[in-house]
Amino acid sequence: MSSVLASGLLCGLWAFIAPFIGLLTWAGFAGCTTFFAIGNSGVTGLVKAMLCNITGFGCGLLIIWLSNIIAIPQSAAIFSGIVTSLMCLIGKLKMINYVPGIFIGCFSTFAANGNWLVLLFSLLSGVVLGYLCSQLAKEFSNWHVKRTEKRHNLT
Template sequence: MSALVAISVTTAILSAVWGWVAICFGLLAWAGFLGCTSYFAAPYEGAKGLLISLITNLSGVFWALMIMKGGEYISLDIMAYVLTGVVTLFMCLQAKQSWLAYIPGTFIGSCATFAANGDWKIVVPSLVLGGLFGYTMKRSGLWLHSRFNKIDESAIA
């Protein structure tokens, strides 16, 4: 079994589990899948990739809230767009810090917050648990791949 097939199998199983967990705990399944996707696309592997994706996702939640809350105090639409541009500038500039350098992770957290109308109390656990599920999907798939290959090698010997 290839690593891709093994990761696909564990991802399929754990995606179904995540959907059930999200419903049981009143979380946003789609936001969890964004957290999972953020981990899979992170520039680092393993725990470091998980940490970077989670930190940047959460920073995106913060930046989205800054835009949303700041927009409440602005009466001119054009100024709300200016605020969006300024905050987006900072979302990108934060990448000067290595632990915030995964810009897509920041935008994933921000977009999830906008999609949930600023309800960060549900977005944050959904993103975090989704990221943890993504990590588990990949790790368990790699484990399955290694187990399957050991069985194949012993059958040959």
């Protein structure tokens, strides 16, 4: 229950604040998703999610760049296939071995319509959002345990 409350509170706050500070709400949720999907709610998960999203972001830019400079029919499809294979291979590296997180960074790059710097900050802010949700959930849980123990000690 504490994770539900923490996530609802912080994600609602993110959805309210992100547009005011010029960030992409949806991309923040994509970064947050990467953090939670990795399954490690600590700093290691935070770093891994960021590295996966950054790697995917770079792969998306690579596909776009190659497609623009090498003018052949279906270049976007060809380079998407080649770079997808690359993403799967580099996903074998320990600190970026969550391939879906790499894909999230990549497909988000296509969806950003050239607003790449804002996208990168939004993705990384979303990863931090996920981390903060998990930390706040722990705090809520600790508070509840202490409150319950105090109530039992009074009876």
